[in-house]
Amino acid sequence: MQRIVVLAGGIGGARFLRGLQSAAPEADITVIGNTGDDIHLFGLKICPDLDTVMYTLGGGIHEEQGWGRAGETFAVKEELAAYGVEPQWFGLGDRDVATHLVRTQMLGAGYPLSAVTEALCARWRPGVRLLPMTDDRVETHVAVEEGGERKALHFQEYWIRLRAGPDAQAVVPVGADQAEPAPGVLEAIAEADVVLFPPSNPVVSIGTILAVPGIREAIAEAGVPVVGLSPIVGDAPVRGMADKVLAAIGVRSTAAAVARHYGSGLLDGWLVDTVDAGAVDEVEEAGIRCRAVPLMMSDPEATARMASDALALAEEVRA
Numbered sequence: 346m347q348r349i350v351v352l353a354g355g356i357g358g359a360r361f362l363r364g365l366q367s368a369a370p371e372a373d374i375t376v377i378g379n380t381g382d383d384i385h386l387f388g389l390k391i392c393p394d395l396d397t398v399m400y401t402l403g404g405g406i407h408e409e410q411g412w413g414r415a416g417e418t419f420a421v422k423e424e425l426a427a428y429g430v431e432p433q434w435f436g437l438g439d440r441d442v443a444t445h446l447v448r449t450q451m452l453g454a455g456y457p458l459s460a461v462t463e464a465l466c467a468r469w470r471p472g473v474r475l476l477p478m479t480d481d482r483v484e485t486h487v488a489v490e491e492g493g494e495r496k497a498l499h500f501q502e503y504w505i506r507l508r509a510g511p512d513a514q515a516v517v518p519v520g521a522d523q524a525e526p527a528p529g530v531l532e533a534i535a536e537a538d539v540v541l542f543p544p545s546n547p548v549v550s551i552g553t554i555l556a557v558p559g560i561r562e563a564i565a566e567a568g569v570p571v572v573g574l575s576p577i578v579g580d581a582p583v584r585g586m587a588d589k590v591l592a593a594i595g596v597r598s599t600a601a602a603v604a605r606h607y608g609s610g611l612l613d614g615w616l617v618d619t620v621d622a623g624a625v626d627e628v629e630e631a632g633i634r635c636r637a638v639p640l641m642m643s644d645p646e647a648t649a650r651m652a653s654d655a656l657a658l659a660e661e662v663r664a
């Protein structure tokens with residue numbers, strides 16, 4: 346049985362994973378999820394990326410939106426607003442609140458996030474082993490200028506309240522340098538046959554996972570093909586603010602620049618969209634095998650083809 350390890354953020358990671366499951370139904374898939382977007386609000390511990398993967402693979406996701414629960418209502422949010430409770434920019438749905446109550450209660454009882462995630466997944470049966478990158482607290486902060494003042498904001502505040510409007514001057518995964526990989530993370534990488542980077546955000550999703558000491562090294566040393574798919578198509582992110590956070594770390598928003606940013610020390614293969622076929626040579630000159638294929642996850646079939654193409658490229662670099 347093929348053992349596949351996937352580093353995943355939220356929407357991009359989750360949708361790709363669904364394609365991977367249909368392209369490789371027999372594979373044993375371990376997902377290492379980003380927890381740098383996690384935030385404590387209203388006394389609850391919120392893990393947006395883990396939940397997006399869990400709900401998407403478990404059939405509970407709001408399909409069009411890409412995050413949150415299907416059939417969601419917002420009575421709790423309205424009641425909190427009636428009390429004037431801040432922040433009002435974060436919309437936690439009623440169904441979602443139940444997930445967060447379970448998580449927060451278990452964390453309060455002393456269970457690590459990895460055990461809590463496993464417990465939540467017992468309900469959702471995502472068909473993958475979903476591991477948080479770490480059980481330790483890591484929070485991505487974004488430095489911006491607001492009203493002539495330089496401020497560090499939680500990533501969620503930058504993304505949701507400010508809609509990534511101001512330029513990001515720096516992106517810092519606070520706490521990552523002190524964090525340890527969650528139980529099972531390094532073992533899964535060491536036992537993997539292939540490691541995939543879905544088209545997740547290279548800075549605040551995959552970059553944050555790689556910032557946990559030991560994870561990048563384990564991937565580089567695993568001696569198996571590492572293949573990624575570009576989240577940048579036609580020199581812009583397909584959705585989200587990857588361009589803003591790439592600029593903050595001095596990387597251009599092109600498929601080739603993102604591949605070079607990961608580097609040939611980490612990445613063996615890279616898929617770019619057919620509109621970026623002109624970038625293939627630049628990526629290969631950097632020592633990374635590159636192919637141009639359609640990379641829009643417009644429907645389940647197209648997404649499954651992207652996953653097959655990634656696995657095929659992995660076999661090519663293995664040979």
Ligand code: GDP
Pocket residue numbers: 353354355356357358359394397544545546547549550551574575576577578581582583584585586587640641642643
């Ligand atoms: P988030 O945590 O919800 O932001 O999700 P991820 O980090 O997993 O994925 C976000 C990235 O997915 C963004 O940079 C998008 O450009 C990328 N993305 C979303 N949809 C597609 C798609 O259909 N094709 C490609 N190639 N990238 C996509």
Ligand code: CA
Pocket residue numbers: 354355379382393394549550
């Ligand atoms: Ca995210």
